[in-house]
Amino acid sequence: MDLEHAWDLHPQVSVRPEPFGALLYHFGTRKLSFLKDRKLLSVVENLATSPSAHTACTAAGVGEAELPRYETALEALVRSSMLVERMK
Amino acid sequence: MTLLEGSPTLAPPTAPGRLVDLFEYGLDSPICLTWELTYACNLSCVHCLSSSGRRDPRELTTDECKAVIDELERMQVFYVNIGGGEPTVRPDFWELVDYATAHKVGVKFSTNGIKITPDVARRLASSDYVDVQISLDGATAEVNDHVRGPGSYATALRAMQNMADAGFKGFKISVVCTRQNIPQLDEFKALADRFDAQLRLTRLRPSGRGADVWDELHPTATQQRELYDWLVANGENVLTGDSFFHLSAFGAALPGLNLCGAGRVVCLIDPIGDVYACPFAIHEEFLAGNVRSIGGFQEVWRHSALFSRLRNPQSGGACTSCAFFDSCKGGCMAAKFFTGLPLDGPDPECVRGFGEEALASRDESDAVPRPEGDHSHRTERAPRRSGPVPLTLTVRRMDRPPVSACAEDPLADFSPVSAGAHASDCSC
Numbered sequence: 001m002d003l004e005h006a007w008d009l010h011p012q013v014s015v016r017p018e019p020f021g022a023l024l025y026h027f028g029t030r031k032l033s034f035l036k037d038r039k040l041l042s043v044v045e046n047l048a049t050s051p052s053a054h055t056a057c058t059a060a061g062v063g064e065a066e067l068p069r070y071e072t073a074l075e076a077l078v079r080s081s082m083l084v085e086r087m088k
Numbered sequence: 089m090t091l092l093e094g095s096p097t098l099a100p101p102t103a104p105g106r107l108v109d110l111f112e113y114g115l116d117s118p119i120c121l122t123w124e125l126t127y128a129c130n131l132s133c134v135h136c137l138s139s140s141g142r143r144d145p146r147e148l149t150t151d152e153c154k155a156v157i158d159e160l161e162r163m164q165v166f167y168v169n170i171g172g173g174e175p176t177v178r179p180d181f182w183e184l185v186d187y188a189t190a191h192k193v194g195v196k197f198s199t200n201g202i203k204i205t206p207d208v209a210r211r212l213a214s215s216d217y218v219d220v221q222i223s224l225d226g227a228t229a230e231v232n233d234h235v236r237g238p239g240s241y242a243t244a245l246r247a248m249q250n251m252a253d254a255g256f257k258g259f260k261i262s263v264v265c266t267r268q269n270i271p272q273l274d275e276f277k278a279l280a281d282r283f284d285a286q287l288r289l290t291r292l293r294p295s296g297r298g299a300d301v302w303d304e305l306h307p308t309a310t311q312q313r314e315l316y317d318w319l320v321a322n323g324e325n326v327l328t329g330d331s332f333f334h335l336s337a338f339g340a341a342l343p344g345l346n347l348c349g350a351g352r353v354v355c356l357i358d359p360i361g362d363v364y365a366c367p368f369a370i371h372e373e374f375l376a377g378n379v380r381s382i383g384g385f386q387e388v389w390r391h392s393a394l395f396s397r398l399r400n401p402q403s404g405g406a407c408t409s410c411a412f413f414d415s416c417k418g419g420c421m422a423a424k425f426f427t428g429l430p431l432d433g434p435d436p437e438c439v440r441g442f443g444e445e446a447l448a449s450r451d452e453s454d455a456v457p458r459p460e461g462d463h464s465h466r467t468e469r470a471p472r473r474s475g476p477v478p479l480t481l482t483v484r485r486m487d488r489p490p491v492s493a494c495a496e497d498p499l500a501d502f503s504p505v506s507a508g509a510h511a512s513d514c515s516c
Contacts, residue, residue: 012216014192016117016164020110023119025166027194030219032119032166034107 001078003054003071006086007047013082017041024082033082040073047083108345114352114399117163118389122367123357125153125181126173127463130202133225133236135264135305137368138358139296140173141465146360150180152380156357157184159385160193167194167219171367173359173463176203189217198223198262200240201247209247209254221260221288222247227275231268235305252283260327262288265315266305273318277326288327289319293368294426294436296459302427312439313338334419334435337412346415350422351376351398355389358461363388365398368422371460405432410440419443428456 001007009015012028021035022044035041042060043053050056053074054067062070077083128143129136148156160168168188175181176199188195196219204212204222212218222244226232229241251259261280263269269276273289280287294302307315316335319326319342330344347353350366351374357363361379364370376395377388389395404410407418418424419435427436428450434442450456 014164014166016166018115020107023166025194027166027217030167030194030196036107 001053001071001075001083003057003067003074004052006051006088007053007056007074007078007083008086009044009047010081010084015041015044024077026080026082029081031080033077033080035073040070043070043074044077044083108347109401111345111347111349111353112399112401114395116390117165118355119165119349119353120167120169121160121165121355121357122169122171123156124171124173124359124367125175125184126178126359127461128177129172129174129200130177131174131200131237131240132465133240133297134301135225135235135266135292135296135298136464137293137295137298138171138173138370139459139462139464142463143173144360144463148359148361148379150183152361153180153184154187156361156379156385157188157191157193159379160188161191163386163389165193167196170195170197172198174200174202185218189215195219196221196260199247200236201244204247204250206250206253209250209256212251213254213256219259220251220256221262222251222285223262223264224276224279225264225266226269227272227279231272234268235266248279248283248285251285257284259283259285260288261285262290264292265289265307266292267307267311268305270307270311270315273315273322277322286325286327288329289315289332290329291331291420291423293420293422295368295422296370297464299426299456299459306437309439309441309444312437316342316439331420334416334437335439336415337410337439341415346417348402348417348421350374351395355395357385363392365394366422368420369425371425371457373425373457374422403432405430406442406446407432407434410442412440425457426459428454 010026010028013024013026016023021037022041024033024035035044039060039062043056043062046056046059047053050059057067057070074083124138126143126147127138127140129140132141175197185195185197194217198221201222212220224232224244225235226241232241233239248261261276263276277287292298292302292306312335316338319328319332320340323343328342328344330346332342333344333346336342336346350369355363355365355376356367357379358370363376363379363385365374365376374394376392379385379388381387402417404413404418407413418432419438421431423436424431424433427447429436429443429446434446436443436447
């Protein structure tokens, strides 16, 4: 995934915040995913209003050093179709 | 019996660990739940975990069901696994499915296929929010019908054909693994591929009528290994309902949560609104409350004494020193309970053999708990009448054992054809 691109949650994905992070359910693929921390949840929630995934991370307080870890997590969400690239 | 002893609710650890460790403390809402809409069923499967057959007159009404759906929407439960009984025989079944999906509660329902006509299949194919599981317990009519009843294989296959013809891709073929069908795993997979469906394999539990046939139906130790190897080789596209975590002791853990989710992340709502810790534990010991009580389902889920007790890390008991406890967690609570084993010891199907030892050393005086709520059909029984019971005296035939016909083993004379389909080599 390109962190400099804009991303969105798939329209068929529901998010349920939990103390440990969040549960994501995709009604199309009928798959469940877990976000393992609240910061990652903030990143995901920021995507819709951010011009890029990178800025969504920054807005959630993800430091540059942590960025690769969050990029890996977002990539996993792209692979399971939870996230889709926003068309310009 | 000392069920679910433990310290009062511990504070969950704040440091992020493995998710499964956090899940042991439970969630504010279930991840998903099983909802059995009716005990009525057109079949009488010998292993039915809810002893279904006859409708319970106290069944939740349409409005009560809708109120439960409203509550699930508020609690953000993403989907419900609807079963029974045969849920599609409820006259309001499609109304409830539509109501749930309109309220953002997805539906996966299990059916024997009786109502899946071409029209229904087309309607289902057009919805993104409904998934269908067709139950099949043999890849051939002979193996299937012996457990599920005459004609049930043909009914299921007709439903699958209708689903495939309607273009419903990825519906589930749901198989309870038994001694008789484990040699057919490859055939099941081929069947799923043929209908563009996904195979779902789950574990036989000694629950409901399953308690009566468990000894005959549950897989042998050798077959458990065969199943594990098959899942490792084919597991990516095969669902398991997370039901085989007790097999982890064979090697690597299978995909899934590997956790007993009972009362922590899943539960059961039965047709009369009773909430149990899991679908395999219909017994007073695992009854948390009823959705008809004040506060409804949410109150039961969040505050029942039973669920609070379950939301603690599993204590290992006799299993503590086992190297595999971390992934196996002592196996299935319901399987232990209904075979009369202590809940903090090994699963009756412990792959290291400790379960068999425990079964062998059960004290004869300890009564094995019986599943509760028998809704089985009574079609073979004469109606009760008042007054004296008429008796017909007969002469005992000395060439027959002194038992009545109904005491005969339900699997007597059953000799499934060995299909010769064996698991592929482990490729992990």
